[in-house]
Amino acid sequence: MSNAAQVLLDDSRGREPAPLEALQPVPVSAPAKPLTVVYIAGDGRSGSTLLDRLIGAYPGTFSCGELGNLLQSAAADDEFCACGSLAASCGFWREVLTRWGASVPGFSEREYRLLQLRYERLRSLLRPGSDMTFDSENFARYAEYTRALFTTIADLSGASVIIDSSKGPARALALSRVPGLDIRMLHLVRDVRGVAYSLRNPNRGKPKEGAPVKKRSNLRFAGTWATINYFCEYVRPKIAGPNLFLRYEDYTADLDATLAQVAELLSTQRIGFEASSGHLMKQGHQVAGNDGRMRPVQRISTDEAWRRQFGFVMRKGLYLLVLPLMLRYRYRP
Ligand SMILES: [Zn+2]
Numbered sequence: 001m002s003n004a005a006q007v008l009l010d011d012s013r014g015r016e017p018a019p020l021e022a023l024q025p026v027p028v029s030a031p032a033k034p035l036t037v038v039y040i041a042g043d044g045r046s047g048s049t050l051l052d053r054l055i056g057a058y059p060g061t062f063s064c065g066e067l068g069n070l071l072q073s074a075a076a077d078d079e080f081c082a083c084g085s086l087a088a089s090c091g092f093w094r095e096v097l098t099r100w101g102a103s104v105p106g107f108s109e110r111e112y113r114l115l116q117l118r119y120e121r122l123r124s125l126l127r128p129g130s131d132m133t134f135d136s137e138n139f140a141r142y143a144e145y146t147r148a149l150f151t152t153i154a155d156l157s158g159a160s161v162i163i164d165s166s167k168g169p170a171r172a173l174a175l176s177r178v179p180g181l182d183i184r185m186l187h188l189v190r191d192v193r194g195v196a197y198s199l200r201n202p203n204r205g206k207p208k209e210g211a212p213v214k215k216r217s218n219l220r221f222a223g224t225w226a227t228i229n230y231f232c233e234y235v236r237p238k239i240a241g242p243n244l245f246l247r248y249e250d251y252t253a254d255l256d257a258t259l260a261q262v263a264e265l266l267s268t269q270r271i272g273f274e275a276s277s278g279h280l281m282k283q284g285h286q287v288a289g290n291d292g293r294m295r296p297v298q299r300i301s302t303d304e305a306w307r308r309q310f311g312f313v314m315r316k317g318l319y320l321l322v323l324p325l326m327l328r329y330r331y332r333p
Contacts, residue, residue: 034182035154038265040165041172041235043228045198046190047248049286050300052165054255055262056284058271062159065286068120068166070097070149071109073287082286092156092285100152104145115142119174120166125231134177143178150181161266165286169231176239184265185239187232190248191331193318196221197306218314222321229325242267247329252302 038055040048049065056063064070065082073079073087074097081090101107118124119133119142133139150162164175176183199221236243244265251258263270307315319326319333 034180035150036161036182036184036266037150037175038161038163038184038186039172039175040163040167040186040188041169041232042167042188043190043195043225044167045195046188047252048165048167048188051186051188051246051251051258052163052286053284054251054258054300055163055266058161058262058266058268060159060268061161061163061266062153062157063163063284063286064153064165066166066288067149067153067162067164068116068168068171069288071113079288082284087287090285093287096149096152096156099156100149103148103152107145111141112145115145116171118142120168120171122168122170122227122231124170125173125234134174139174139177142174146175146178147180167228169228169235172232173235173238176235182241183239184241185236185243186265187229187236187243187245188248188251189229189245189329191304191306192222192225192322192326193306193310193315194248194304195225196318197309198303218318219321222318226322226325229329249302249304252300255300 052063079087081087083090153162172185242265260270
């Protein structure tokens with residue numbers, strides 16, 4: 001599982017966050033109207049990084065990649081920003097972190113990470129009366145940090161729409177309860193067999209150098225896929241405002257239609273897709289996500305290698321493991 005929730009789970013066993021140096025408070029401009037955030041939710045390996053960049057072609061938008069992992073990426077010595085710098089030394093994110101740290105009284109990376117663990121993991125959705133926790137003091141503090149981060153990014157980038165492809169459904173719901181943010185959720189689904197094939201093929205992954213590729217069972221792939229998509233379905237109606245459901249196979253097959261749907265989600269004029277000019281793939285500062293975010297021009301096509309590579313038993317077995325959702329999403333055996 002490469003979504004934000006899993007990263008946060010993994011991180012809870014990791015190292016202590018490096019503290020930012022003490023800074024004098026710097027006021028961050030309060031947005032006159034809620035800041036629009038397009039949030040891409042779904043399982044890993046579903047084409048979210050590419051979709052993030054595609055939406056980022058719209059004027060006035062800024063693609064962040066997996067923003068929920070910003071602190072982890074900025075603390076790592078082997079994670080790159082899409083601009084080509086290490087995330088830790090990217091000028092844009094350093095400035096964001098400096099201003100963000102100065103805009104929240106008593107800023108502490110450790111405190112924010114703990115608040116993320118509380119509100120952005122899947123298990124937070126399982127807590128009895130989880131909706132009630134949004135009225136708590138802890139959530140007010142989470143909201144203060146989170147709103148300040150998004151506002152800082154908007155101020156520095158000049159964008160009025162921020163794109164966050166952290167993917168975790170619990171984060172989508174938490175963001176939607178942050179005053180000052182207008183969350184437009186985009187639920188992205190890919191055939192479970194495409195996700196499983198992508199995860200099983202080491203060349204398609206981004207394992208850290210020297211780290212073994214984790215072997216996971218098909219049951220685990222299917223279970224993670226079903227759980228994440230189930231919870232995306234669970235939170236979507238709880239989030240007010242426009243939302244969108246997209247299948248990876250549809251959006252990669254018809255980019256013009258996808259851009260039209262995105263225009264509706266953003267309540268803006270649609271733009272066309274001109275693959276030859278490459279203008280859609282502008283270089284940005286996406287953190288985390290796959291290496292495709294670093295390519296200036298990216299050919300977009302539907303990757304269905306699993307159809308050739310998986311045998312009959314694997315194709316049918318994975319399908320049957322998550323049959324109800326596969327039928328719901330109109331995938332064929
Ligand atoms: Zn950068």
